[in-house]
Amino acid sequence: MVKYHARSDAPSVEVSINDQNRKVSINNEEYSILNYKSVAGNTFEVSYPSGHTYEVVDQSGFFMAYDEKKEYVPEISLYVNGERILQEGDEEYYPSELVVAAYPEYHTKQGSLPFFILSFFLLIYGWCGFRYEKFQNFQFLLSLRWIWVNDAEPSDFYYFMCKVGGVLVMIGSVVLAIKSLFM
Numbered sequence: 001m002v003k004y005h006a007r008s009d010a011p012s013v014e015v016s017i018n019d020q021n022r023k024v025s026i027n028n029e030e031y032s033i034l035n036y037k038s039v040a041g042n043t044f045e046v047s048y049p050s051g052h053t054y055e056v057v058d059q060s061g062f063f064m065a066y067d068e069k070k071e072y073v074p075e076i077s078l079y080v081n082g083e084r085i086l087q088e089g090d091e092e093y094y095p096s097e098l099v100v101a102a103y104p105e106y107h108t109k110q111g112s113l114p115f116f117i118l119s120f121f122l123l124i125y126g127w128c129g130f131r132y133e134k135f136q137n138f139q140f141l142l143s144l145r146w147i148w149v150n151d152a153e154p155s156d157f158y159y160f161m162c163k164v165g166g167v168l169v170m171i172g173s174v175v176l177a178i179k180s181l182f183m
Helices: 095-102 113-131 131-140 156-180
Strands: 001-005 013-018 023-026 029-038 040-047 053-059 062-066 078-080 083-085
Touching: 013 095, 023 095, 029 095, 040 095, 053 095, 062 095, 062 113, 113 131, 113 156
Parallel strands: none
Antiparallel strands: 001 013, 013 023, 023 029, 029 040, 040 053, 053 062, 078 083
């Protein structure tokens, strides 16, 4: 049994795993999900406590839900003041939401590792640009200004701007690191 928590005010979701079939329990109501292969791809049969049964087809990560009559079930909600208004015949949870809750391969993952690593290297680059004069001189050589000028040397303003640029890059890298955790 796996238990998921979303927010403090949201109910917890308990998932019982039996091979590829799952039972999802939300607020002491049990939803049964059967997984089988079909021509359309991964197909899930979702049974509600009310007795309704829906078929959910995974089409390259996009879920299509069909009722017992094989009619498409649009997952459109009406909200008033942040509260979902249930229409007659609507279920509290859409079939595809239950499938996503039951199978971890459909969960969205938090964070972005490449952006986090990039922020780390930007922090190092910004610190070197701020702190080390040899690094600043190396950047001056990379700028190719020394080609057009005899005995080119960086000015004090150049060193000052390296320090300002280094601080800005470090601030940007911290912001990117924080944002990478929530992407």
